[in-house]
Amino acid sequence: xxxxxxxxxxxxxxxxxxxxxxxxxxxxxxxxxxxxxxxxxxxxxxxxxxxxxxxxxxxxxxxxxxxxxxxxxxxxxxxxxxxxxxxxxxxxxxxxxxxxxxxxxxxxxxxxxxxxxxxxxxxxxxxxxxxxxxxxxxxxxxxxxxxxxxxxxxxxxxxxxxxxxxxxxxxxxxxxxxxxxxxxxxxxxxxxxxxxxxxxxxxxxxxxxxxxxxxxxxxxxxxxxxxxxxxxxxxxxxxxxxxxxxxxxxxxxxxxxxxxxxxxxxxxxxxxxxxxxxxxxxxxxxxxxxxxxxxxxxxxxxxxxxxxxxxxxxxxxxxxxxxxxxxxxxxxxxx
Amino acid sequence: xxxxxxxxxxxxxxxxxxxxxxxxxxxxxxxxxxxxxxxxxxxxxxxxxxxxxxxxxxxxxxxxxxxxxxxxxxxxxxxxxxxxxxxxxxxxxxxxxxxxxxxxxxxxxxxxxxxxxxxxxxxxxxxxxxxxxxxxxxxxxxxxxxxxxxxxxxxxxxxxxxxxxxxxxxxxxxxxxxxxxxxxxxxxxxxxxxxxxxxxxxxxxxxxxxxxxxxxxxxxxxxxxxxxxxxxxxxxxxxxxxxxxxxxxxxxxxxxxxxxxxxxxxxxxxxxxxxxxxxxxxxxxxxxxxxxxxxxxxxxxxxxxxxxxxxxxxxxxxxxxxxxxxxxxxxxxxxxxxxxxxxxxxxxxxx
Numbered sequence: 001x002x003x004x005x006x007x008x009x010x011x012x013x014x015x016x017x018x019x020x021x022x023x024x025x026x027x028x029x030x031x032x033x034x035x036x037x038x039x040x041x042x043x044x045x046x047x048x049x050x051x052x053x054x055x056x057x058x059x060x061x062x063x064x065x066x067x068x069x070x071x072x073x074x075x076x077x078x079x080x081x082x083x084x085x086x087x088x089x090x091x092x093x094x095x096x097x098x099x100x101x102x103x104x105x106x107x108x109x110x111x112x113x114x115x116x117x118x119x120x121x122x123x124x125x126x127x128x129x130x131x132x133x134x135x136x137x138x139x140x141x142x143x144x145x146x147x148x149x150x151x152x153x154x155x156x157x158x159x160x161x162x163x164x165x166x167x168x169x170x171x172x173x174x175x176x177x178x179x180x181x182x183x184x185x186x187x188x189x190x191x192x193x194x195x196x197x198x199x200x201x202x203x204x205x206x207x208x209x210x211x212x213x214x215x216x217x218x219x220x221x222x223x224x225x226x227x228x229x230x231x232x233x234x235x236x237x238x239x240x241x242x243x244x245x246x247x248x249x250x251x252x253x254x255x256x257x258x259x260x261x262x263x264x265x266x267x268x269x270x271x272x273x274x275x276x277x278x279x280x281x282x283x284x285x286x287x288x289x290x291x292x293x294x295x296x297x298x299x300x301x302x303x304x305x306x307x308x309x310x311x312x313x314x315x316x317x318x319x320x321x322x323x324x325x326x327x328x329x330x331x332x333x334x335x
Numbered sequence: 336x337x338x339x340x341x342x343x344x345x346x347x348x349x350x351x352x353x354x355x356x357x358x359x360x361x362x363x364x365x366x367x368x369x370x371x372x373x374x375x376x377x378x379x380x381x382x383x384x385x386x387x388x389x390x391x392x393x394x395x396x397x398x399x400x401x402x403x404x405x406x407x408x409x410x411x412x413x414x415x416x417x418x419x420x421x422x423x424x425x426x427x428x429x430x431x432x433x434x435x436x437x438x439x440x441x442x443x444x445x446x447x448x449x450x451x452x453x454x455x456x457x458x459x460x461x462x463x464x465x466x467x468x469x470x471x472x473x474x475x476x477x478x479x480x481x482x483x484x485x486x487x488x489x490x491x492x493x494x495x496x497x498x499x500x501x502x503x504x505x506x507x508x509x510x511x512x513x514x515x516x517x518x519x520x521x522x523x524x525x526x527x528x529x530x531x532x533x534x535x536x537x538x539x540x541x542x543x544x545x546x547x548x549x550x551x552x553x554x555x556x557x558x559x560x561x562x563x564x565x566x567x568x569x570x571x572x573x574x575x576x577x578x579x580x581x582x583x584x585x586x587x588x589x590x591x592x593x594x595x596x597x598x599x600x601x602x603x604x605x606x607x608x609x610x611x612x613x614x615x616x617x618x619x620x621x622x623x624x625x626x627x628x629x630x631x632x633x634x635x636x637x638x639x640x641x642x643x644x645x646x647x648x649x650x651x652x653x654x655x656x657x658x659x660x661x662x663x664x665x666x667x668x669x670x671x672x673x674x675x676x677x678x679x680x681x682x683x684x685x686x
Contacts, residue, residue: 072401072402073401073402077400077401079397108433110432110433110435111431111432111433112433114430114431114433115431119431121431121432121435121436122435123432123435123436128400128436129428129431129432129435129436131424131431133420133424136393136420136421136424138393139389139390139392139393139394139421140393140394140396140397140400141393141397142390142393142394142397143393143394143395143396143397143398143399143400143401143403143405144397144398144400144401145397146358146394146397146398146401146403147397147398147401147402147403148401150357150403151401157397169389170389170393173385173387173389173390173393176385176387176390177385177387177390177393177394180385328430328433328434329429329430329432329433329434330429330430330468330469331429331469331471331493332429332434332437332492332493333492334492
């Protein structure tokens with residue numbers, strides 16, 4: 001891979017408030033422990049399939065923290081993909097929902113036991129339903145962005161997906177529809193690049209130097225960033241979101257991230273040792289800068305681990321959806 | 336009387352004025368053309384999209400998510416096939432989210448043969464559309480129904496597929512649309528864009544009235560006692576004419592226009608078949624895995640002991656496309672003579 005254009009930030013300084021750093025760390029740990037619990041549930045037979053985002057917390061937590069949360073076009077829309085539990089945690093979601101979805105119990109808040117783990121959906125917060133077909137979210141995002149442009153205000157649409165999926169035409173559609181002259185849309189287009197498509201390395205499939213470069217042909221502002229550094233990700237996302245909010249124009253951001261447990265349970269869901277661990281790297285810095293001690297961080301992780309183990313036990317006892325509920329919600333009804 | 340294209344246009348005008356329709360869009364849907372069949376001329380919310388069917392359906396889904404009310408057009412049904420997975424997602428969104436999200440969106444697309452459209456402008460979409468749960472699917476066979484079904488589609492809170500039989504788009508109706516002027520020429524002058532420079536043109540819309548054909552309700556277009564003929568779209572008027580012609584031979588056929596393919600009016604069909612004991616389903620989609628096959632199956636399962644003859648399906652030939660030559664098109668999809676023969680044959684069949 002060519003060397004990414006990383007921001008040359010001083011590794012020894014932490015240009016964010018202590019409180020924010022601690023909060024980001026807390027959420028990263030929470031999301032990591034959640035994903036590890038989900039993997040364990042899958043391996044114990046308490047779920048059929050796992051897919052998630054351990055390794056992307058450094059990018060996904062800041063994204064959630066920076067979103068304008070609410071319902072309707074005045075607030076931000078997120079067309080997410082299935083590696084964004086950390087974004088959901090940062091938005092304030094409780095982890096038990098993800099566990100319920102893994103166990104596909106009736107109380108699964110995202111799909112009522114109908115969909116895979118990591119397939120979030122929450123209308124109350126403008127979280128569009130995550131779908132298994134990759135990249136389709138890129139072709140829907142211009143729709144919410146157009147409604148927001150018309151609505152006024154500073155609400156934006158954020159769409160995320162992986163690098164492998166940018167081979168799909170829907171990614172090109174997103175670039176075309178968001179940059180029509182005179183009709184540019186307030187759309188933050190994000191590609192989290194983990195350099196893999198299941199078992200296929202991007203290096204042999206993608207000729208472009210950076211995925212973000214594709215935006216240049218459409219006069220879209222672009223940037224490739226280090227998504228494994230939460231401070232960098234926070235600052236870059238903040239700047240990009242401010243641009244989209246104010247200018248009402250698209251921005252294409254490529255974030256280089258890791259894929260710590262492979263693609264999904266389909267590829268084993270085992271820890272991949274040669275990927276950079278954003279959480280471990282962040283903890284090292286926090287400790288070095290005296291923000292948190294190793295003991296505090298270990299205690300935090302242990303507490304979340306125990307909490308989520310208890311939640312998993314609870315969820316195991318919860319009922320599955322009743323068979324006759326397959327007929328529910330085929331059509332919406334006026335209330 | 337208005338033709339179907341004018342009826343659709345008037346319904347969309349009514350919908351953007353009264354039903355909250357915010358966007359009518361697709362390839363060449365906005366000015367200057369107003370749609371290749373002129374069904375969107377002069378509409379204030381009509382706009383031209385990039386030439387990208389997946390983009391069109393995706394845009395409609397996103398707009399619907401954000402509280403807008405889109406009517407998206409795919410210029411020919413032949414080109415909707417590369418959006419199938421998006422249609423599937425639109426159809427399953429409410430179910431997959433356990434009722435959290437609903438998508439109030441309309442997708443309209445011209446279907447079927449009859450304009451010598453060759454291989455890529457003649458396809459039907461009813462079998463495929465009815466295979467995607469979560470959509471309501473309507474198909475008018477006359478201008479008044481086209482108006483009323485579009486009004487209903489725009490009032491829906493679920494995705495609606497509005498199939499326009501392109502062979503009927505230029506056919507005038509026999510019933511007036513509520514609010515339509517009595518003089519056809521006057522109507523044309525008011526709402527049809529002039530040839531040439533249209534930059535200064537604005538339509539003068541008649542004072543249209545709310546008229547909704549409820550989704551899910553079929554209609555008996557000709558009462559009869561001996562044979563039931565169930566059809567929709569382009570073949571419906573052919574069935575009606577065949578039934579009228581056969582009355583002279585003493586064959587008394589009842590003709591039902593389904594108008595909605597999903598959810599469909601089974602009670603209407605069932606009541607008629609129980610009365611006549613004979614049923615012919617007619618459409619022009621390819622006959623293998625045809626929507627009519629579902630209707631035949633249901634007829635056999637639920638009405639077997641009421642039947643005097645096996646239920647029949649008359650549909651398009653299972654060939655890869657419709658050839659351009661007149662002879663090829665005519666041989667590929669049911670024509671007037673085919674339908675008349677099929678009804679006559681069914682009426683005379685003895686157990």
